[in-house]
Amino acid sequence: MxxxxxxxxxxxxxxxxxxxxxxxxxxxxxxxxxxxxxxxxxxxxxxxxxxxxxxxxxxxxxxxxxxxxxxxxxxxxxxxxxxxxxxxxxxxxxxxxxxxxxxxxxxxxxxxxxxxxxxxxxxxxxxxxxxxxxxxxxxxxAVLDALPGDLVERLEREGWMLVRNYNEEIGTSVAEAFGTEDRGAVESYCRANAIEFEWRPDGGLCTWQRRSAVVRHPVTGLRCWFNQIAFLNEWTLDPEVHEFLVDTYGAEGLPFTTRFGGGDPIGEDVVHLLNEVxxxxxxxxxxxxxxxxxxxxxxxxxxxxxxxxxxxxxxxxxxxxxxxxxxxxxxxxxx
Structure with a gap:
């Protein structure tokens, strides 16, 4: 049938x-x-x-x-x-x-x-x-069709990047995210999954990974907008929460944010546009x-x-x- x-x-x-x-x-x-x-x-x-x-x-x-x-x-x-x-x-x-x-x-x-x-x-x-x-x-x-063509073209070409900072104070810990606290096991997982990483002097972990923003559905072949560019971007955070996190951890120490695949920041205007669509x-x-x-x-x-x-x-x-x-x-x- x-x-x-x-x-x-x-x-x-x-x-x-x-x-x-x-x-x-x-x-x-x-x-x-x-x-x-x-x-x-x-x-x-x-x-x-x-x-x-x-x-x-x-x-x-x-x-x-x-x-x-x-x-x-x-x-x-x-x-x-x-x-x-x-x-x-x-x-x-x-x-x-x-x-x-x-x-x-x-x-x-x-x-x-x-x-x-x-x-x-x-x-x-x-x-x-x-x-x-x-x-x-x-x-x-429908989301993909509604987005500006130049933005879609750039993200198709570059992809998007997720940057994360793990610590014991906010967000998920290394153990929660990777299922282990063993550094060797975490590093092996990152290498196997195309995740770049750097251990901080305080024991924290920074990771960044580049992924496609547009994919084809594995069954239907439809082109789909498929990512977490808006949700995991710092500009989606409540303004007071964002200000607190930047003051506490610095702009480079946020628990997570997203960038264009080439590393350029994704501006507040782009994030708001995505959420409006x-x-x-x-x-x-x-x-x-x-x-x-x-x-x-x-x-x-x-x-x-x-x-x-x-x-x-x-x-x-x-x-x-x-x-x-x-x-x-x-x-x-x-x-």
Missing amino acids: STSSQAALLEVDLQPGKPPILHTRPAGDAVRWAAEHRMALRAVVAEHGSVLVRGLGLRDAAETVALFHQLARTGLMTEREAFASRRTYAEGVYSSSKWPPNQPMCMHHELSYRLEFPGLILFACLSAPTEGGATGVADST YEAETMREPWQAGDLMLVDNVRSAHSREPFTGPREVLVGMVDPVRLADCSPTVKVNAG
Whole structure:
């Protein structure tokens, strides 16, 4: 059965400004329903880039872990190079990133700075906030089409660079990001993944890596805007937070920022432009407890809006994709 035929098996509600929504009331348990509808759900994601499943009534972490395993093809991925801490519920199942609830997490593609990243992101809401907190999605092909041609051309030619400074005071530690504190193991990982590095006299670590900003979808071949240029740039930070970090660590010591692939800074005007384009393409729907969301990580960027009240969203990353299989415009040499 073709992908479109599979997708037609499910009645998806399509409304402007909202992600595709599938309303369901499974006769049995949610895990069994997911197993029976796995291919049809994946077909909807292949067609639309994402889908929000409402009515499953997911209750707890154990049920969610079992459901994620049913939806995965080859198991759940272990996160490496994380930019923010997460709680681990089970191997490959995490909390959403620990980020101040009053600050937005702007649009990004999960782990798009890695040489291998998830092709599909699974989200499950166990506790919905009283206000805000939606996981927005944006079609990366539409974002690419809306950006100025000269900016896209430069980033296709140069790529983008992520610069990170690890320390024990702010952001993720070396151990959290790389899964080890052993310097030799960290250095081996960096060499194998085309990451330049330098140890600081105080024991901190600085890394920088160059990646493609535009790729082709590994299945459809569509050109997609695929990066974290805006989200991990210093100008996306709250102005007071940015000022504090620069005063404390210096302009070269920020936990993370992004640059053009040749090393030139990316200006505040460019970052604001990117976020404006993302906002124009954003689809959002408030979470309800028990919801499930599937997001094609290449076709769709995702975000997290500010919120109030308790919010518990579990995350699973599946279907590993190699950057080399996405027609990258910038070649990297992994040792």
